[in-house]
Amino acid sequence: MTEAASRPAIVLVQGDITDQSVDAIVNAANSSLLGGGGVDGAIHRRGGPEILADCRRLRASHYGKGLPTGHAVATTAGRLPARWVIHTVGPVWRPDEDRSPLLASCYRESLRVAGELGARTVAFPAISTGICGWPLDDGARVAVRAVREAAAGSVEEIRFVLFDEVAYRAFEEAVAG
Known part of the structure; x- marks a missing residue:
């Protein structure tokens, strides 16, 4: 099998990430891991208390100071x-500082964790393009490049679930560029 043939398919979906039937849903979390607004809040609300309970266990053990920017960790998906x-x-986007390596790390680290879990399908939101203020076009470019360059392990499909047109x-x- 060639390297190109072994790369995961990239699929775009307009919709709600909490509706996706996939092995793993990526949450654009805040460092506390305890829920918040936007995608994070929607995932915690729809997933139920099991996700929050897992996040609290992580905070009590490995991530007492919170999850660092660009890192990734898995929990149950609850409901x-x-x-x-x-x-x-x-x-958070800053016009005077190139933070794109941190954004790319979010995608790479999420795929690394997905591979460790044996996930075959992974749904991503447009990380940092909401409340963090990342310009959408640049965020999309960084995301697509990062997932194309990442070692995806068991992952066969990377789904970007985008809230609006x-x-x-x-x-x-x-994706076209």
């Missing part, structure tokens, strides 16, 4: 139609 939630903390178009252009 979501997935097996796991992979939590990653995206960087604007985000969908930005990712469509990044």
